[in-house]
Amino acid sequence: MLSIKNSFLILTVVLVNGITHAQNNIKIAHHPEHPLKEKTNNQYSLNFDFIVENNSKDTLKLTRLEVRLFDKNNALVQQKFLDNNGTAPSINTIPNIHWNGVSQRLLFNPFPEVNSVTDKLEYIFTFNDSIEVKNVVIPKEYEQIQDFILPIKKKLLVYDGHDFYSHHRRFDYEFVPIKQMGFTGNFMRYAYDFAVLNPEGKQYINKGENNTDWFGFGTDVLAVADGEIVAIETNKKDDKTFDIPALVNNPLALYGNYVVIKHSENVYSMYGHLKNQSATALKVGDKIRKGHKIGAIGTSGSAFFPHLHFEIRNSINHEAEGLPSYFNNYSVFLGSTKKDIKKGTLATGDIIQSK
CATH class of the missing domain: 2.70.70.10 (Glucose Permease (Domain IIA))
Known part of the structure; x- marks a missing residue:
């Protein structure tokens, strides 16, 4: 007969292994590999996408997405998130947050504006309130070599x-x-x-x-x-x-x-x-x-x-x-x-x- 203590340990191991298994079945990539830092007024904008792949038969729901911005010294610059809290959860601003079994979907980066000192971004995806997957993004400075004029002279x-x-x-x-x-x-x-x-x-x-x-x-x-x-x-x-x-x-x-x-x-x-x-x-x-x-x-x-x-x-x-x-x-x-x-x-x- 198992003791309450041993039962708790077994349950803990099962949960941990289950979460680890689920994490291994979720692949997240971003494209382009090094998003370009576009200067817009007094800040920068990052225009890129995530490709989220569910390789399991389980249904996944994105319940939280957090981003942490770091400078070149790895010091925290900002931290932002979308989650499922409240009567009109902010995570619902992402139109498709379900992956029904084996599937792959593009997710547009919902945090495009970044401080100019940003050197690295760490995204933490949380699925089903418990499964965390991280993705690190290293943006790249963009320098336009040519001088462009507008292609039309009129207003x-x-x-x-x-x-x-x-x-x-x-x-x-x-x-x-x-x-x-x-x-x-x-x-x-x-x-x-x-x-x-x-x-x-x-x-x-x-x-x-x-x-x-x-x-x-x-x-x-x-x-x-x-x-x-x-x-x-x-x-x-x-x-x-x-x-x-x-x-x-x-x-x-x-x-x-x-x-x-x-x-x-x-x-x-x-x-x-x-x-x-x-x-x-x-x-x-x-x-x-x-x-x-x-x-x-x-x-x-x-x-x-x-x-x-x-x-x-x-x-x-x-x-x-x-x-x-x-x-x-x-x-x-x-x-x-x-x-x-x-x-x-x-x-x-x-x-x-x-x-």
Whole structure:
């Protein structure tokens, strides 16, 4: 007959072994391996994803996620968390927190803003209130070698950037239909959608049902820096459609008409949704100067209104990852006031114009 003490010891061993076994069946990786520190105003932003893999048949629920930020001396800078406490738990701001048996899911980093002295981040994932798995992230400083100008001269609305809520930020390359096409990263991780505004701050006249109702349709698009054209398409119609299966062989088909310029090793600028036939004067191999017209705003590809999709990326294949971009000499309009920027990045909702 077992004593109460021995029974307690056996139960403790079983629980510990069970938790250890569960931990061994959970794999957490982050991508990119070294997230880039993008300077935004007076702080930094980290734009990366976690890939959480459940290799057991057990259902997992993420009940807490904590992050600890450390400086170069390994001293604690900040500590933040999401948990299941209260009537409206903060952990529920993550849309999918269940892994039903063997499964793999992408989770967008929910703590994008970090202090500038941050050198290392330690994430602690807690599943089912008891299973802890840690993941250490070492970010990397990003230095843009080239000086970029804005790709459009007119007053612009940054219709969508790449903040935490942007669709550019939320490209789920673990989503099966996307993964089957060969994508392994987020090529538009730092992308922008630019819409032209008239003096009253409007984007279109009437109801905006026709391309020509939009003030931006047909507006010149300019190269942001010197470089060489490495990919181009100019024959697609301005009909807001594209051939989805074509993405398997051409990951750029998403953008309809496009121009891609190589500026240096692993630095490419992409200009998408261009107007039909607006880049016919150009071809692959052409050397382009900063400010050179390379096309016009259209509605080709996956565009649902006339705008320019702009991004910096490290390649033109399915493995491409996005890169931050900083622009020189522009103004930000804050109501009736104007703030001149010598060099900076942009945010969703900003109203801007080249100087």
